[in-house]
Amino acid sequence: MSSPSETVTGSSALLSPAETDRARELVGRLLAGLGRAILGQQELLELVSICLLARGHLLLEGLPGLGKTELIKSLARLLGVSFRRVQFTPDLLPGDIVGSPILEESEGRRRLVFHPGPVFANLVLADEINRASPKTQSALLEAMQERRVTVLGETHRLPKPFFVLATQNPIELEGTYPLPEAQLDRFAFKISVRSVSSDVLEQIITTRAHGEPPELTSALSAEDLDELFASVDRVHLPGAVASYIARLVTATHPDRPDSPEEVRKFVKFGASPRAAIALATTSRAAAILGGKPNVGFDEVRRVAGSVLGHRLILAYSARLDGWDTAKLVDSLLKSVPEVPRDLPADLRSAPGGT
Numbered sequence: 001m002s003s004p005s006e007t008v009t010g011s012s013a014l015l016s017p018a019e020t021d022r023a024r025e026l027v028g029r030l031l032a033g034l035g036r037a038i039l040g041q042q043e044l045l046e047l048v049s050i051c052l053l054a055r056g057h058l059l060l061e062g063l064p065g066l067g068k069t070e071l072i073k074s075l076a077r078l079l080g081v082s083f084r085r086v087q088f089t090p091d092l093l094p095g096d097i098v099g100s101p102i103l104e105e106s107e108g109r110r111r112l113v114f115h116p117g118p119v120f121a122n123l124v125l126a127d128e129i130n131r132a133s134p135k136t137q138s139a140l141l142e143a144m145q146e147r148r149v150t151v152l153g154e155t156h157r158l159p160k161p162f163f164v165l166a167t168q169n170p171i172e173l174e175g176t177y178p179l180p181e182a183q184l185d186r187f188a189f190k191i192s193v194r195s196v197s198s199d200v201l202e203q204i205i206t207t208r209a210h211g212e213p214p215e216l217t218s219a220l221s222a223e224d225l226d227e228l229f230a231s232v233d234r235v236h237l238p239g240a241v242a243s244y245i246a247r248l249v250t251a252t253h254p255d256r257p258d259s260p261e262e263v264r265k266f267v268k269f270g271a272s273p274r275a276a277i278a279l280a281t282t283s284r285a286a287a288i289l290g291g292k293p294n295v296g297f298d299e300v301r302r303v304a305g306s307v308l309g310h311r312l313i314l315a316y317s318a319r320l321d322g323w324d325t326a327k328l329v330d331s332l333l334k335s336v337p338e339v340p341r342d343l344p345a346d347l348r349s350a351p352g353g354t
Helices: 017-037 042-053 068-079 134-146 198-207 222-233 239-250 261-266 273-289 297-311 316-320 325-335
Strands: 057-061 083-087 099-106 109-116 123-127 148-151 154-157 163-168 187-192 267-269
Touching: 017 042, 017 068, 017 222, 017 273, 042 057, 042 068, 042 187, 042 222, 042 273, 042 297, 057 068, 068 083, 068 123, 068 163, 099 148, 109 154, 134 148, 134 163, 187 273, 187 297, 222 273, 239 273, 239 297, 261 267, 261 316, 261 325, 273 297, 297 325
Parallel strands: 057 163, 057 187, 083 123, 123 163
Antiparallel strands: 099 109, 148 154
């Protein structure tokens, strides 16, 4: 059993200061381009970039007209990757997403030929994903987890990298279907997109007469993107921070004796192992944004709400008592200590802090 003083690293050498600066400079290019397209949402843009660097799928939730779709379209232009948009509607079928076999005739013979759907792109925008039926939503499950689709027993690999960036309206709105838990769990981040301040609105209406964003050119090449992914994988994850991540996720389960009282009272089902993996990878990406070659507790706290919030299934009594997932995650961060309370004093001071 490893102690918190031990480390969790990738297969390559740790990042040097020069490599850390290089990675931060590349991310800065991406953020600068996104900042030109989406005004007054710096924290949102940084969280989106963190999810992308961690190679995770992203779910954006918010009312119509807040720029969710434009943000994803801008991201595709800045990355210069192949991009497909699917408008999810109640009549959309699974074959409209993954593709379907079509009977073709060649040299007097007929055979079924698979025609790829829009999911065969580097970046797939699933627009208003919760307006499609559950059957259609489930067409993305295999693609999001295994980066492949299977049609009539034949498996087809998706291109690399592959991201699903989805938007959804709040489920209280008419004509929406809640996403199943198995699909929600495949999104590394769920981020709520909120309206901007009056100052930002004034800037939008004075500089964009018809609401159109400026023209964007590619900010990162394919080689730059691969370099960033490799850098994130090499960010140092101290054993103490890995322990903190594991204890945070474990504490979301109401049947654990050391779970906080509010979790035992208001949570029906806690987060899965995917949540722990997502916390680790996105914390590494957050460290890159901060120009750090190692993960600290601050990076875990920064991404915890986006990783855990959509994975907690609450009891009915939670809403009656004014508790939501965001409030529960905040409570978890306050309740779960960075270092286990029962550790000996010499291990409490082990490296791997903020």
